Amino acid sequence: MNFALILFLLLVVTGVLYAVDVLKFRKLRTPGDKEPIWVEWGAGFFPVILIVFVLRSFLFEPFKIPSGSMIPTLLVGDFILVNKFTYGIRLPVINKKIIPINDPQRGDVMVFRYPEDPSLDYIKRVVGLPGDTVAYQNKRLTINGQPVEVSKAGDYLHPERLYYSEQYVEKLGDVEHKLLNDTDAPSFIPDASRFPHRENCTYNAAGVICKVPAGHYFMMGDNRDNSRDSRAWGFVPEQNIVGKAFFIWLNFSDLGRIGSFR
Template sequence: MNFALILFCLLVVSGAIWFVNVLVLRKRRAPDAKDPWWVEYGASFFPVILLVFVLRSFIVEPFKIPSGSMIPTLQVGDFILVNKYTYGIRLPVINKKIIEFNTPQRGDVMVFRYPEDPSLDYIKRVVGIPGDKVAYQNKQLTINGKPVEMRRIDDYLHPERLYYSRQFIEKMDGIEYRVLNDQDAPAFIPDASRFPYRENCLYNNSGVICTVPEGQYFMMGDNRDNSRDSRFWGFVPDENIVGKAFFIWLNFGDLKRIGPFK
């Protein structure tokens, strides 16, 4: 469901009713006559829909985390906020950038339209920007020939499934965040698709090595062995970017999770 398109259509319809009523219909009615029900509802909803549309399209948009690919940073059921203007102003619905601000940086947690099905929103961490050579070999992430710093910490217990994953703190461009690796999971990628710029990637028994094309980004989940990401389906083009995730505003199962995250 394209909620942005639905909201835009509601805005157009309610706005048209409001303007026609102000400019034409109200002048034709007797001074003491009540507005028809469809005019009353349409005109009253218009400012509310306009406010929601502006906030959601240009400032901040809420999302719910549906899967565990970003554990431990984000949990299933987290409600998060996404900054819509960090990476520039985009026209709603068509997502075309009209004003450039910043570009995604390594370590950012970013929401984007899934390249294989743009009707779906995905969330992953940026690990490669245009021009980077990204290697994920034997569970070690390397950027432009330099291994990303990793520090082992206590294993992570998955509360719902009751098993442990190895847990590390990675440090990329000064940003620290936690990642998980399952020791018994294979390092190789068994079913990579034939995505655009597939020739920029080399797959082997140890994982994958990719050079990120211009205007594209390489994304990975923090739950490394339970995330289908750029290792499987390729790069994220700039036009698919939705915004930068930055805040957990609700989790019904754990209110202590509310707050900013890295």
């Protein structure tokens, strides 16, 4: 469901009703007259829909985390806010950038339209920038020939499934974050698609090596062995970017998580 398109259509319909009422019918009503239903339930909602549309399209948009691919950074059930203007101002619905501001940086947690189905929004971490060579071999990450700094942290207990994953602290650019690896999971990528620019990637028993094309980004989940990401479905085009995730504003199962991510 394209909620942005639905909201835009509601804005247009209620805006037309609001304009017609203000310019014509409101002048014909005498003080104390009851508003017609089409005004009360149509034009009356226009200011509210306008505010929601502007906030959601240009400032902040809420998302709910549906899967465990970003554990331990983001958990299933986290409600997060996404900054829509960090990477530039985009036209609603068509998502075309009209005012550039910043470019994504390594380590950013970014929401984007899933390349294989742009009607879906995905969230992963930016690992590779345009022009980077990203190698994920034997569960260790290298960018442009330089191993990414990692250090062992305490094992992570998955509370719902009651098993442990190895946990590491990784530094991507200026961002330090935690990631998970499962010792019994294979290093190779078993389900790679035939995605655009697949010729930029080499798959082997140890994993994958990719050269990120211009205008694209290489994304990975922090739950490395339980995330289907750029290793499998390829690069994220710049035009698919939605915004930068920065804040957990609610989790019904754990209120202590509110504000724990930025």
